[in-house]
Amino acid sequence: MGRLHLFDMDGTLLYGSAASVEISRQLGLDQEIAALERAFIAGEVTPVRFAELACELWAELTEEVVATAFEGAPWLAGIREVWADIRARGERCAVISLSPAFFVERLTLWGADAAHGSRWPALPFREPVEPDGILSASAKVRIMDELCAQFGLSRSDCVAYGDSLSDTALFAAVPASVAVNADHHVSALASYAYDGRDLREAYELVRADG
Template identity: 90%
Template sequence: MGKLHLFDMDGTLLYGSAASIEISRHLGLDREIAELERAFITREVTPVRFAELACELWSELTEEVVAAAFDGAPWLDGIQEVWADIRARGERCAVISMSPGFFVERLTVWGADAAHGSRWPALPFRDPVEPDGILSPSAKVRIADELCAGFGLERTDCVAYGDSLSDTALFAAVPASVAVNADHHVSGLASYAYEGRDLREAYALVRAAG
């Protein structure tokens, strides 16, 4: 029986950081994004409003800046090796993140079978945010179901890797999960827990369980 490994990105594959933080750092907007992230975490702003405000903040964002932010981000070690091993076993791996798709989708180059993020306006931002394109925690479950259907798998074949509140719905929907450098929102839901900077070690917990 095959498996589908589902990875969150911010705080999971990215160690202690997020796409919005890395992009803002390259634009010199560290203080501004910190305040917006705080408002998002405390639910003072919705995912859609976060995207709208970030688009305003990133009025000068270009593809070159996104590429630099991606390349310089604090990724966990071993991501490409883990995904290569998953695919060598005939299994599948995908990334589902609420972050902008133009950042998340770059992970397909590293070997992810699929990478889904929120649909933001094209760069440079000239069009408004489309609310229907912005993902929510529950959307992660919907996308997981769509991926399962496409790969001929079921929810029972899934393993989720995540770190925070946005992962709770997916953790509750699948039978196996790994809390990676996680907070209290998912630590109590996860099948396994990992603290560190090497995805190979988190992945080994799943493999050791058979």
């Protein structure tokens, strides 16, 4: 039977970082985004408000800056190899992240069958954020169900990889999960735990058991 491997991006595929951090670094806004990230983690701003404030910070963001941030980000080693192996085995892989889709969707070029992120305004930002386009933790479960329907699979066929609070709903909905460089929010829920910088090693925990 096929399986669907679902990967978080920030803090999971990206080692100790996030799309917002990498983009802000390119714009010289490290301190500003750090303060906003702290407020988000503390629950002081919602995902929608985070997007609105980040759009204000990134007023002149361009596709070129996003590309540079993506290419220079601290990705785990072995992502392409893992996804190639998954697909060679007749399985599927997808990324679901709360980060902007214009960053997340670049991962389809590395072999992901699908990549879902929040829908932000087109670059450069001239339109307001549409709240309905901003994903939440619960949206990850909804997207998983949509992908399962698309690929002819069910939740029982899914494996989730994540690191933090935004992954808890997904971890609770699937039979197998891997906490990757994770915090306490998901560690207790995970089937497996991995700390390191090579996705091949995290993936081997699931593959060896499958």
